[in-house]
Amino acid sequence: MLTARMTVISRPLRPRLSNNSRTLSSSPFKPWPDKVIECDGDYRKEAFLENHIGGPLYKHQLSLPHLPVPSLDETITRFLPTALPFAKSLGERQTLEKACSQFPSEAALLQQRLTQRRDVDMQDSSWLQLWWNQMGYLQVRDTVAINVSYFFHFSDDPTANSNITRGASMLFAAAEFRRLVCSGQLPAETVGKKRTPLCSTAFKYMFNACRIPKRIQDTYRIYDPSRFSHAVVARKGHFFTVKICDESGMPVALKDLEAALERIVDVADTSKTLGIGILTSNDRDSWADAREALLEGGGTEMASAMEELESGAFLLCLDEEDPISRRQFSEILLYGGENSQSNRWFDKSIQIICTENGKAGLLGEHSMMDGMPMVALADHICKTSYSDAASRSSPAKGDNEVRDIFSSVNASIHNGSIENLIRQAQTAFSTWTGKHELHVQSFQGYGSSFIKKAGFSPDAFVQMAMQLATYRLWGEQGGTYEATQVRPFLHGRTETTRTTSEESEAFVKLMGLSANNFVDDDAIKDEKLAKLDAAVQAHVKYIGNAAKGLGVDRHFLGLSLLAADGESLPALYSHPAFSASKTWRVSTSNLTHPKFENWGYGEVVPNGVGLSYSVHANNCTFGITSLKEHGWGEKLSHLLEEALLEMKTLVQVQHTKSRL
Secondary structure, three states, X not given: OOOOOOOOEEOOOOOOOOHHHXXXXXXXXXXXXXXXXXXXXXXXXXXXXXXXXXXXXXXXXXXXXXXXXXXXXXXXXXHHHHXXXXXXXXXXXXXXXHHXXXXXXXXXXXXXXXXXXXXXHOOOOOOOHHHHHHHHHHOOOOOOOOOOOEEEEEXXXXXXXXXHHHHHHHHHHHHHHHHHHHHOOOOOOEEXXXXXXXXXXXXXHOOOEEEEOOOOOOEEEEEOOOOOOEEEEEXXXXXXXXXXXXXXXXXXXXXXXXXXXXXXXXXXXXXXXXXXXXXXXXXXXXXXXXXXXXXXXHHHHHHHHHHHHHOOOOEEEEOOOOOOOXXXXXXXXXXXXXXXXXXXXXXXXXXXXXXXXXXXXXXXXXXXXXXXXXXXXXXXXHOOOHHHHHHHOOOOOOOOOEEEOOHXXXXXXXXXXXXXXXXXXXXXXXXXXXXXXXXXXXXXXXXXXXXXXXXXXXXXXXXXXXXXXXXXXHOOOOEEEEXXXXXXXXXXXXXXXXXXXXXXXXXXXXHOOOOOOOOOOHHHHHHHHHHHHHHHHHHHHHXXXXXXXXXXXXXXXXXXXXXXXXXXXXXXXXXXXXXXXXXXXXXXXXXXXXXXXXXXXXXXXXXXXEEEXXXXXXXXXXXXXEEHHHOOHHXXXXXXXXXXXXXXXXXXXXXXXXXX
């Protein structure tokens, strides 16, 4: 999972989102030279839009530093402690140390090439971004569902308890935020006490955007927001257009949005459709072929319908379910649950999802944009209740019509070949989702307040709990990835923070494979606490370096990609401990937001787990995804609770002793 660590972002006070702005007669959006831009994953090609749009959002772009290339000695020094726990024998440890000692000389030429790429070939960007966007996303042929997309589960809105009212208020709020983003008036994000500016390039791919399936490599289309003022609403596999903003870019009246959604539900609930949205759940090559078949069979009318869907500001999915638990709703958000898989267009950059009982969340497509910018949108949606939207809305005009996007091409969809493609996609996706399980651990024992009072970093402390839990699950440590954002650099996305270290190994081994809260003597407990403290400090140090672009995994990747045909890579790349240390059996990311009930994504490797988490003041939440065949989800949920309670006991023992 390639999301960023999303708990340290600050933003200046936003421009006031007042309906008084409707006195402006002109659109805040500067028309683009073309109505649509086809993106191949190279951020440089769309950078001209930042100057064209202007505004506070993009004011730092030309002054941002470039992603560094660490020295070879730095990388090896940071890498070795994270790989030694994976050496299976003394001999393997010795060969690993030897390979590390030889690496600087063996990789010297590759380092020269990488430095040239940074300074010459990619001097106006990040040396990594093109590789990352294309090889990490657009060229991947698996389905984006579960593999790529991530979800946010919003807290309930007590002023909106139906899909119509909650959906209308989210349309309203998203339209407000879109106005700020697409006009460039959203203040740029900053991080830390020094308010370091963050790169804003990803915001261009947020609204009116859609991934396009193609053989070999997909593209991303972004549409001029001054020409496309509609959103798309999905209901029972139908897709409708609804206008969301007026000529000044302000939201359509809330009551008009409600009326539009009511009409959509009435139409969709009384008519049938094949549900072509399920085609977007297929592997990328199959979906690319199916899309071509749709366009060939439907001609210009189908091309227009596709453009109308793809150019929508975002997609609102009105689902039929009435989920209660976090787990139930998380399954709906991640892949559509059992009944709403055809009520999605998985290529859309933003899918806002709402169920019959007003539960709401968001599904993000990950290719060109990491999670942090999307959190800003989600934050505004969550903080805009139905009552808030009503207070900011203009009076209803009663003129917001809706249209079924594919109604004019139904005949071309209802033919044997397309119906067969739909059935094949349904079968493939049901098989894929059926292989997965999702569990949610809502730990109420304590949270960041207790951890801080104990003198630990909440994030690093919880990371050690996850190390202990997975160690007990498997009987060994697994390669662990915590996503860390590097957006202080131009076109930066993420770096890997490696949680496994010599210190974390010492901690989990001393804690043992089963809980032992009450039988240890004080000396053993003191030793365990000391090992925990050392492991936490090692993690804090590593994540600090990673945030500066000084991790090891992106560096190793860049070096390996610059080997010419016929050239051998350094011996380290073929060492089993090297491979094990970067097989991400535990893919983690921390997103803590007061209005999020849960969030998550899929596992990275078949023998691993996706482990999203949030560390609130008095509780912690974990989203666990894995393949059902392993039976790990419920076990890991229990082991996380066990580890956190046992670690609390260690801290409390020390606290009690200090008071005596």
